Amino acid sequence: MSKIISIHSFRGGTGKSNTSANLACLMALEGKRVGVVDTDIQSPGIHVLFGLEPEAMRHSLNDYLWGLCDIEEAAHDVSSHVGITSGPGRVFLIPSSIKAGEIARIIREGYDVGLLNDGFQRLIEELELDVLIIDTHPGVGEETLLSIAISDALIIVMRPDQQDYQGTGVTVEIGRKLNVPQMVLLVNKTPEAFDFSEVKARVESTFGAPVVAVVPHSDEMMVLASQGVFVVKNPNHHIAGLYRGVARALLE
Amino acid sequence: VVASNFEQVRAELEAAVPVRGVSPSLLLELNDPLRKTLKSLLRSGSMTLAELATSLGIDGEETLAVADLMVRAGFVRHEAIDADGSPVVRIVHAKQATRPDSAAAYWSQILNEG
Numbered sequence: 001m002s003k004i005i006s007i008h009s010f011r012g013g014t015g016k017s018n019t020s021a022n023l024a025c026l027m028a029l030e031g032k033r034v035g036v037v038d039t040d041i042q043s044p045g046i047h048v049l050f051g052l053e054p055e056a057m058r059h060s061l062n063d064y065l066w067g068l069c070d071i072e073e074a075a076h077d078v079s080s081h082v083g084i085t086s087g088p089g090r091v092f093l094i095p096s097s098i099k100a101g102e103i104a105r106i107i108r109e110g111y112d113v114g115l116l117n118d119g120f121q122r123l124i125e126e127l128e129l130d131v132l133i134i135d136t137h138p139g140v141g142e143e144t145l146l147s148i149a150i151s152d153a154l155i156i157v158m159r160p161d162q163q164d165y166q167g168t169g170v171t172v173e174i175g176r177k178l179n180v181p182q183m184v185l186l187v188n189k190t191p192e193a194f195d196f197s198e199v200k201a202r203v204e205s206t207f208g209a210p211v212v213a214v215v216p217h218s219d220e221m222m223v224l225a226s227q228g229v230f231v232v233k234n235p236n237h238h239i240a241g242l243y244r245g246v247a248r249a250l251l252e
Numbered sequence: 253v254v255a256s257n258f259e260q261v262r263a264e265l266e267a268a269v270p271v272r273g274v275s276p277s278l279l280l281e282l283n284d285p286l287r288k289t290l291k292s293l294l295r296s297g298s299m300t301l302a303e304l305a306t307s308l309g310i311d312g313e314e315t316l317a318v319a320d321l322m323v324r325a326g327f328v329r330h331e332a333i334d335a336d337g338s339p340v341v342r343i344v345h346a347k348q349a350t351r352p353d354s355a356a357a358y359w360s361q362i363l364n365e366g
Contacts, residue, residue: 113276114345117294145276150295177280178291 010167028089
């Protein structure tokens with residue numbers, strides 16, 4: 001049975017899209033067929049990590065929501081873009097439009113949330129996906145709530161700072177209210193000076209939910225500057241090992 | 253006296269302000285087992301009356317009354333029958349509300365300036 005995983009953070013800049021891309025690639029390298037939907041319609045960006053140029057987007061999620069194409073027509077096989085060229089695993093990206101006029105239109109007109117849900121289910125069927133990863137918009141909106149409500153697993157990405165602590169509490173409460181079967185926290189961009197086991201214990205005790213990884217701030221990842229997916233370019237790096245553990249925990 | 257699931261769900265549905273479809277945020281305002289059932293419907297799209305009864309934890313003969321109240325609340329619509337001949341209810345999705353005027357105005361201004 002396919003698994004739907006939502007990756008969310010209450011605030012922007014936590015590394016949510018990087019987490020989505022890294023987990024998608026690791027799962028594909030394990031032989032899974034993975035779909036990644038960029039539901040961050042107001043500020044899309046994950047296509048950059050997958051090396052998908054805006055002019056190469058035949059269709060986007062926006063086109064599907066406006067009835068201009070079927071959802072699978074907006075799916076782009078980006079496996080070879082990120083260096084996944086052998087094995088049965090694939091990564092399909094459904095990007096949101098990067099055109100200012102189209103972003104403005106969807107903000108102005110809204111869209112049918114039910115259509116988004118139908119699209120998720122159709123993607124799973126048509127692309128024969130093992131996993132569908134939903135890269136959400138930060139904060140709380142209808143599309144985010146839908147993603148959380150229909151997910152089998154929710155990863156909440158946070159940084160170890162006070163603003164993220166408070167916002168994460170809101171997301172955890174929503175996840176609990178919506179009875180998400182598996183809810184985990186990922187602490188990202190942790191300064192090396194911190195005691196990682198203490199951070200893990202503190203976060204788990206604050207939110208009463210398991211921490212799947214405490215990922216350090218990484219200069220190497222910053223240097224990569226979103227030009228590729230870190231775990232594919234650095235498979236033996238300590239951080240790749242951490243993400244691998246997260247991917248396995250989610251696929252169990 | 254503890255209310256039965258049927259009494260609880262009926263009371264919640266009778267008190268609900270009718271809406272034009274279920275939005276995900278509406279789920280946060282409801283209580284289980286109604287919330288859990290609508291969440292399942294969000295993913296599956298439809299349920300037979302037997303599945304609805306199981307999900308809500310109510311007796312079979314109470315289900316039609318509850319389904320009618322759910323229709324009146326704007327959460328679901330009746331569909332004639334599924335392939336097996338069982339009556340089904342199908343969720344009605346709300347169109348997402350448009351963003352606040354200020355956001356739309358902000359974008360219009362950017363586009364006009366561009």
